[in-house]
Amino acid sequence: MIKVGVLGARGRMGAEVCRAVEGAADMELVAAVDQGDDLAALTGAEAVVDFTNPGVVMDNLRWCVEHGLHAVVGTSGFDPARLDTVRGWQAANPGGNVLIAPNFGVGAVLMMHFAQKAAPFFDSVEVVETHHPNKLDAPSGTAYRTAELIAAARAEAGTGPSPDATTTELDGARGTDVGGVRVHAIRMAGAIAHQEVILGGHGEIFTLRHDSMNRESFMPGVLLGVRKVADLPDRLTVGIESLLGL
Numbered sequence: 001m002i003k004v005g006v007l008g009a010r011g012r013m014g015a016e017v018c019r020a021v022e023g024a025a026d027m028e029l030v031a032a033v034d035q036g037d038d039l040a041a042l043t044g045a046e047a048v049v050d051f052t053n054p055g056v057v058m059d060n061l062r063w064c065v066e067h068g069l070h071a072v073v074g075t076s077g078f079d080p081a082r083l084d085t086v087r088g089w090q091a092a093n094p095g096g097n098v099l100i101a102p103n104f105g106v107g108a109v110l111m112m113h114f115a116q117k118a119a120p121f122f123d124s125v126e127v128v129e130t131h132h133p134n135k136l137d138a139p140s141g142t143a144y145r146t147a148e149l150i151a152a153a154r155a156e157a158g159t160g161p162s163p164d165a166t167t168t169e170l171d172g173a174r175g176t177d178v179g180g181v182r183v184h185a186i187r188m189a190g191a192i193a194h195q196e197v198i199l200g201g202h203g204e205i206f207t208l209r210h211d212s213m214n215r216e217s218f219m220p221g222v223l224l225g226v227r228k229v230a231d232l233p234d235r236l237t238v239g240i241e242s243l244l245g246l
Contacts, residue, residue, distance in 0.1 A: 004226055005031035005045030005069075007060050013051035013074065013215055020219040021049075027226065039063050047226050050075050053136055061086060061098065068095035072225040074104055074218070076141035083236065090235045099229045099237045102145035104221030106244065108195065111210040112142070113246050115197040116149040118206060120157035122199035125150055126175070130186040130194040138185035142195060144178055145239065150197070151179030 004021045008014035009032035021029045031041040039060070042048055047070040050060050054077030064071040066089070078100050086098055103109060119125050127150075129143040139147075153159075161180050175184035193212040198205065212218065221240050228243050 002027045002226060003030045003044060003046045004028065005033060005042040005048040007033050007048060007050040008052035010034040011051060016215045016219060017049050017051060017222055020223055024223055042069065043067065045069060047072060047229055049222060049226065058082065062089055065089040065093050065096050070096055070229045071098045072222065072229050073098065073100040074222065076137045078141065087236055097229050097232050097235050099225050099232065101225060101240050102141035104218040104225065104240060105212055106221055108142055108210045109240055109244060111195065111197065111208050112146045112149055113241060115146055115208050116153045118199055119150040119153045120159045122201040122206065124162040124200040126182045126198050128184045128196045128198065130188055130191045132191050133187045133189055135187060139176060139183045143183050146197060147178035147181040147183050150181050
C-alpha cells in the first residue's frame, strides 16, 4: 500500500487527485494539504503529489526533497533553471525521486511524442494551446515542453527555422518563441485543456490535437506516476513518456 500525500488538495486538480488515490486499491491517502496547512502532515507519506501553483511549488518541492519524500509534480512553471535548482537540492539530500510532468494525460503525452516525430519533416510548425481563464501561467507547461521537444528534434535532424517574413508586429501577435517554435496561448471560458500542433509543408497541413474534457482524464497518468516514482532510474525525471514505454 503506497501512502500518498496531496499538496493543493482543496484545488480542482488536487481534489480530483484525492478522489483518485482514495479509489485506488493499492494506495492510501494519508495527508491532504493546502494553503495555510502545516507541511509536517506529509511526513507519513511515501509519495507526495503537488498540484498547487508556480509561486509555491518550489518551496513545496524543496521541503519534500529535504525530507526524503518522492514527489510527483503536475504544477506548471518548470524551466531549465528551475530543474537545475531541483537537481541541486537532490545532490545535497539523499533519497527521494522527483517526477515532474508537463501533462499527465496519456493522449497529451502521445500528442507530444507524435509531434516530436513529425516535426523534422515539415517546413513550419506552431503550437496553439487553450485553457480555462483561471490558469496562472502562459504558455502552459505542456505547450512549453512540446515546443522544446519539437525544437530538439528539428535541430538534431538539421531542419531549418520555420519560414516567417514578419518584420512588423504588435507585441505578442506572433506568440512567444521557445527554441525557435512559436507558441500561442488562449484563455477561454468553458475550456479545460486543449492543444494543437500545426505542421505545414509543400501543399499540406498536418494537425495534431488533444482535448481534455474533464480533470478525471489526467488521473490514470497521475496514479501511474505515484506507482513508478520510487523506481525511476534517475532522481529527476521530466514527463511520463518513459513510464509509458515511449
